[in-house]
Amino acid sequence: MAGRRGTSGARGWDESDVRIRPGKGSRPRTKRRPSHDDAAAAMVVSVDRGRWGCVLLDDGPTHAAGTRVVTMRARELGRTPIVVGDHVGVVGDLTGARDTLARIVRVEERSTVLRRTADDSDPYERVVVANAERLLIVVAVADPPPRAGFVARALVAAYTGGLTPVLCLTKGDLDDPSVFAAEFTALDVPVLMVGVDDDLAELHETIDGRISALIGHSGVGKSTLVNRLVPDAGRATGVVSGVGKGRHTSTQSVALELGAGGWVVDTPGIRSFGLAHVSPDDVVAAFSDLHEIAEDCPRGCTHQGPPADPECAFDSIEDPATHRRALAVRELLGALQSNDPWELGQDRNDPA
Ligand SMILES: Nc1nc2c(ncn2[C@@H]2O[C@H](COP(=O)(O)OP(=O)(O)OP(=O)(O)O)[C@@H](O)[C@H]2O)c(=O)[nH]1
């Protein structure tokens, strides 16, 4: 069931973060739920303090597909987490008229979940975005310089949540991107150049018609990118040297519709990426061949290699490509152990 509510604004938690106890699944059971067979299918596109903005997905007797409605959570759902990207059933006034409030009566099973914890020891995981197929990890080649640790964390979140990661590099006009990009080739992470001088056709191919979540440090050019993808998004672009803006304010996740169909979910409120809920084996499980190989590891192996794991089966992989990949996954596991979830927070206000 949902845990305590956020009180730690100083750490930049977001009101839209919904906490669930790890291991309990994302949908707490509720007692004898009314059937609501007539509920209209909708997708959650914004969250704001107990109100969810939803877009209706199909035409119905009293409503039209594409209508946006403001909703509240029906009482029988208890504290069931509802996040951007969730597919839900809604009832009530579905006209979308001003001052109307519909009700979410059902949350569908999720196909993917982007999760995080506030820090690496926080027992409560938060679902950030549901049902996103892609995780767009936006990194600047320079200004601010890339942080491999952040990318590793984002990759772990993608692999363990069922999302396909795409590394989106901005500011390729300022420095050579190839060195940084090369770090991730062993994992077959697609790398796309998406800076102001780059054509976005390839990115569109990957995201059109799907839900994609977007994460990255402040100042890397996320807003600039979102504005190009969704020209009427009207998001403010700032300067990297600017004073920290809105770090603790209630910036929410919001889904923006792409012209060609599909959604990009921007997550401006997310300033840290704790992975307390992730174990090394969760990461390895995302790679079916490595998962099989890891069965030959001694019990409790963290796959770090010597000295911690002198008998890790990763070290006796003969196929060079598989071995390279295993070592790349080992790097990701290293990021899990770094105990530094504040990778996203160390931006404008970071003196370093
Ligand atoms: N040289 C160069 N500058 C860029 C590029 N993309 C964005 N910028 C600049 O980088 C600065 C930051 O861009 P934003 O789009 O505001 O960055 P952001 O990631 O949205 O940052 P927040 O709004 O703080 O989250 C702005 O001055 C942009 O004009 C690029 O490809 N090349």
Ligand SMILES: [Zn+2]
């Ligand atoms: Zn091992």
